[in-house]
Amino acid sequence: MQGTILLVEDEAAIAAFVRTALEREGFAVEVVEGGRQALARVSQSLPDLMILDLMLSDVDGLDVCRAVRRMPTYVPIIMLTARTEDVDKVVGLELGADDYITKPFNTRELIARVRAVLRLARSRATIEGLLSGDYRVQAAVSDHVAEYYNNAPDEASATEVTVNAPNDAPDIDFALNPISE
DSSP: OOOEEEEEOSOHHHHHHHHHHHHHTTOEEEEESSHHHHHHHHHHSOOSEEEEOSSOSSSOHHHHHHHHHHSSSOOOEEEEESOOOHHHHHHHHHTTOSEEEESSOOHHHHHHHHHHHHHHHHHHHHHHHHHHTTOEEEEEEETTHHHHTTOOTTOOOEEEEEEEOTTSOOOHHHHHSOOOO
């Protein structure tokens, strides 16, 4: 399973279509029809991602986004809407949406954007977890790291992440010099 998605969509045909596409890709999908249901669901259990229509029958999707962003935890949000004006896109992104897709949409693009937003969210969670433990992350990129780990030659560069205690100075030599055995 690739993650749990809360789909907030009041048009049954669109909800069924999106749900089927996401489930075929291995996602668990829960569909709710309104903003109030979405907020109740998010307050009970956090989904990995929310796909949010803006023109809902009970609460405007922008208000749902605003309310979710006021919560102490982070839920990635992709707005999927018929509002196509630039001002709508800008407002949605400024209110905290991670992405904005207009209807009609390409299903493959939607799936790709879902995966991209989830990748970013998981990276964010990993970094926040490391930082919350009062550790800092030192990332060093070297063309020689790939050879060191016997990776395929076409993977010419790799990133090695080391975690240092807060009072340790960063190892600048490690970052600047090639790794040798």
